[in-house]
Amino acid sequence: MSAYEIRKSRTVCFSGHRPEKLPCGGDERCAVTRVLKSILYKAILDSIKEGYDCFITGLARGVDLWAGEIILELKAQGENVKLIAAVPYKGHGKGLRSDEKFLFGNIMLKADKIVYISDSYSQRCMHLRNEYMVDHSGKLIAVVSDYRSGTGYTIKYAREKGITVRIIDAHKLEEQIRRIGYSDLDYNNFIT
Numbered sequence: 041m042s043a044y045e046i047r048k049s050r051t052v053c054f055s056g057h058r059p060e061k062l063p064c065g066g067d068e069r070c071a072v073t074r075v076l077k078s079i080l081y082k083a084i085l086d087s088i089k090e091g092y093d094c095f096i097t098g099l100a101r102g103v104d105l106w107a108g109e110i111i112l113e114l115k116a117q118g119e120n121v122k123l124i125a126a127v128p129y130k131g132h133g134k135g136l137r138s139d140e141k142f143l144f145g146n147i148m149l150k151a152d153k154i155v156y157i158s159d160s161y162s163q164r165c166m167h168l169r170n171e172y173m174v175d176h177s178g179k180l181i182a183v184v185s186d187y188r189s190g191t192g193y194t195i196k197y198a199r200e201k202g203i204t205v206r207i208i209d210a211h212k213l214e215e216q217i218r219r220i221g222y223s224d225l226d227y228n229n230f231i232t
Contacts, residue, residue, distance in 0.1 A: 052092045
């Protein structure tokens with residue numbers, strides 16, 4: 041891991057629900073989840089085209105790990121991007137199982153910088169992590185279906201701080217897929 045100076049104006053952070061709060065419970069065998077991940081991928085590529093080259097993941101299960109995985113994939117394909125792991129507390133990730141544990145370990149191993157927000161778990165460590173990410177970013181990409189959540193709080197905080205916010209509405213996506221199917225989806229309809 042090399043040291044990396046964070047430039048706020050060129051940095052994107054992520055927020056999103058854990059799998060159980062996402063359509064299909066975040067099951068990657070489910071077509072809705074695959075479409076959701078594709079929209080996240082497109083939002084990241086769009087950010088790179090806009091000049092963002094640094095990405096912060098908070099390493100939570102679900103969207104945060106997916107985003108970190110996408111950044112590592114793009115790095116492996118030759119994109120000149122950096123990945124910062126904002127770990128809410130030392131010891132975070134120890135309870136993960138199977139694929140999530142592997143993904144977490146891979147992100148920690150390959151991140152350009154690791155920032156530990158707290159030495160130990162506390163009731164506020166996740167909020168402090170979210171605030172750190174927003175405070176060091178020029179843009180937030182959030183996957184949300186319930187605004188009464190940590191992701192909802194992070195969106196509100198980012199708007200208060202005046203950074204660019206891009207929202208991928210997971211609930212709207214699931215409803216539209218149910219209504220019209222996959223063939224007529226326009227990915228841009230789900231990023232606001």
